[in-house]
Amino acid sequence: MTVSEKRGRPGYDREGILQVAVGVFNEHGYDATSVGVLAERLGLSKSAIYHHFGSKSELLEVALDRALGALESARDKALAGEGSAAEQLEAVLRGAVQVLVAELPYVTLLLRVRGNTDVERAAVTRRRAFDRSMRALVEAARDEGSLRDGVDAGLAERLLFGMINSIAEWYRPEQGGSADVIADHVVSLATAGLFRG
Amino acid sequence: MTVSEKRGRPGYDREGILQVAVGVFNEHGYDATSVGVLAERLGLSKSAIYHHFGSKSELLEVALDRALGALESARDKALAGEGSAAEQLEAVLRGAVQVLVAELPYVTLLLRVRGNTDVERAAVTRRRAFDRSMRALVEAARDEGSLRDGVDAGLAERLLFGMINSIAEWYRPEQGGSADVIADHVVSLATAGLFRG
Helix, strand or coil, rough: CEEECCCCCEEEHHHHHHHHHHHHHHCCCCCCCCCHHHHHCCCCCCCHHHHEEEEEHHHHHHHHHHHHHHHHHHHHHHCCCCCHHHHHHHHHHHHHHHHHHHHHHHHHHHHCCCCCCCCHHHHHHHHHHHHHHHHHHHHHHHHHCCCCCCCCHHHHHHHHHHHHHHHHHHHHHHHHCCHHHHHHHHHHHHHHHHHHC | CEEEECCEEEEECCCHHHHHHHHHHHHHHHCCHHHHHHEEEEEHCHHHHHHHCCCCHHHHHHHHHHHHHHHHHHHHHCCCCCCCCHHHHHHHHHHHHHHHCCCCCHHHHHHHHHCCCCHHHHHHHHHHHHHCCCCCCCHHHHHCCCCHHHHHHHHHHHHHHHHHHHHHHHHHHHCCHHHHHHHHHHHHHHHHCCEEE
């Protein structure tokens, strides 16, 4: 936690406020959390929060942008590679697991967004664009002949990312479990399956 | 919906009340739903609901038992088969997808349970016993030599059921999409992976 001691009282910078807010949003729900509740949890006045964030909605926007930006960067990095679509897909799957583990609270918040406000709707739209680019990548892997016969690209994309997103349900950073080990398992399960060929 | 017309008013039997209640629990959350809200949604008096279910908690218990009972039956049927552990695992994965699609609202409710009440805690305990039996089955498949080298049974079990559970996030019965087609994809993705060998 980004906490610094100032004149004997804990102080939070912008990053520290964001981190605590995302934790409270995940615990109690965004709608059910007021800026007053956040202020109480942080031991700050509401105006101290408003010094850093114009509104509760801005906190949400910054948090969702962090999750989406990290996923998009992982994708863009993988797509910039020279390899086949299959190799790029493998790289995105690995990158998405690493983002999920590294930015767990932010991705958890993103996965729970239901599109009730403008900020949430914008995040859902951006997430869907990411999903469409992943589907296009699975299709490209199919078209280059990398996929087994009969694979439905849309269904496979949903199932693969369903598997990755489900990691947020059980992964707890404090219990260790390296992102690389999980990413290796996801990639090998996704590409080669559980059973010996 | 199990609705019958009685003297010009819609009537609900036990099954119909349960179905509507589960829909409202999934939409607004179990905690946030009162028997008064259910009565209003059903167009019934609270005492008409209490004629069929002793409490809101009993509605939840019956709903969760339906999801858990269906999953356990699918497992027990698969484990009663003569085949290898790998074949039994394949049958359970197929059966779990079919249960999820056939009992979607009930499984959705089960997946959201967080263990805040005795009924919820009992359901979480029963779900964990199911998960343990699945892990034991993955281990048995490993021990008979069916799995690729290096597969972690616990991690594989979590990822496979994460993939299956994620179907509840996007599957909409009204848009069609056969349970058998989805189950085939889950089984082939899980066992043989996405890529050509």
